[in-house]
Amino acid sequence: MKTATAAMTANSSAPIISVCGVNKTYAGGFQALKKIDLDIKRGEIFALLGPNGAGKTTLISLICGIVKATSGTIIADGHDIMRDYRAARATIGLVPQELHTDAFESVWATVKFSRGLFGKAPDAAYLEKVLRDLSLWDKRNAKIMTLSGGMKRRVLIAKALAHEPTILFLDEPSAGVDVELRHDMWRMVRTLRAQGTTIILTTHYIEEAEDMADRIGVISKGELIVVEDKAVLMRKLGKKQLTLTLRRPMTGIPAGLSAWPLVLSDDGHALVYSFDAQEDETGIADLLRTLGEHGIEFKDLRSRESSLEDIFVSLVHRPKGTQE
Template identity: 80%
Template structure:
């Protein structure tokens, strides 16, 4: 039986996966997904993202650990748990000789759902597939096949939707349409867990971010908190007169000098007080260093991701 509803819709507790030969793909994964959020799971190729999703969806068995999906144990209550999960896999697996309509209708019936033509029509229209509903899958383009996988995953109205690299092979226009649909699903109460190599998409879409490297979750954090805690800002000052080197009196500041000596770059944490900039400018004035222009830049999620992955690899070596 399902447990009482809570703010968490998915609980992953101490999940490990070791394959024959001793390769450990997942190491003590603990993760809590909040009801109605968009959660982005990021990591390099081979980090364990697809393995974790496959275990949650019941496609691969964990070596150890427990997963609870909306109150259902995914092993003991497999059918009930699987019925509330939709999966858009990374690989294109479809019956080439079926029609679009037949395959989404079959996907709905597979989970014991009563026929609902109006709902399936809406899904196909939202994914720009309605006009192709009677076309055989083998005649679809790669992008249309990708959208069809999403339609199949949504056919039984899941409460939790996994999107494993959903925009791979999809053109920019359709990618934007897809993300609009994801936001609409979230607004309707569907919980979304996505993986993507387009980190700008995760930065734009996700409420929370998890980063996995070498089978270990190295961080799980609210996106805004992550950007604030680990992000860096830079102030770039274009100088009136070039410098040969940074004066000794400025050694306590995080300054770098451009190769041509024409600009100084001040790097600081996003948590640092902006008053530090005013103090720096006063210090530069005391050293008779004048600037004619200044501009600022801030770390993207991709910058933070690359730094964290680099650190995790360094710690592992």
């Protein structure tokens, strides 16, 4: 008979990470996390966004078992992170923000050690592939202290992958790295996801989350304020904006147009109409017809959709209790 843990691990439909009722209060009374409930799906790329100090790194540290939760439970690939730490941690690879490396070790020695640390049998072919994928193979015998900052970041990724984890955390992986590494890293992330690895990333480069993630979580002041499929989030909370360049400048918007959410530019040369992304676009045709009835002519129009960054900013600055 399978144990409950084994059954959960075998069930691919179960979330690979389950965070339930987690709170974290540090000495002195600072509450870094407040009742976090979060399920992360097996094989997805999940982006955790939030301003500095919001609790992103604390949440990652709790899931990885680096920090102990004040209350609540965390399950990683079927293992309770506190009661079965070694088994849970063996499923996780972590690329931290800080460049902590074994400065006097060679690249090869440090990734080989990382693999053995988790009880994995030696596999030179696998480690070679990881180093080649990260453009580190030519540096395998170099001492880490001699590498550039970008190369040291690559070593951290190689260490995190050395034991073939099913879950990979990338905590601000693009911070301070060159464009080439960023492209290499995201190419590898896509490959890992295709192979079934679950990726959780935090990033200040919101365009990367917009490009890479399947789902988005936004955390602010220790609270998880939204978790949603990326496409659904952008459809629900996104805005569209239509800018009409006028043939003749206006000094004000006629009273007959007060029902429309129009804003006149400071120089009077443009009207801006904002509407929900999910709104029926026949409303635009009605607006243009109404403008014509008021003798307002335009010579150009252009539209713009909200980016994920726009939505993120609106969420973290929205008054508490008004999230949709």
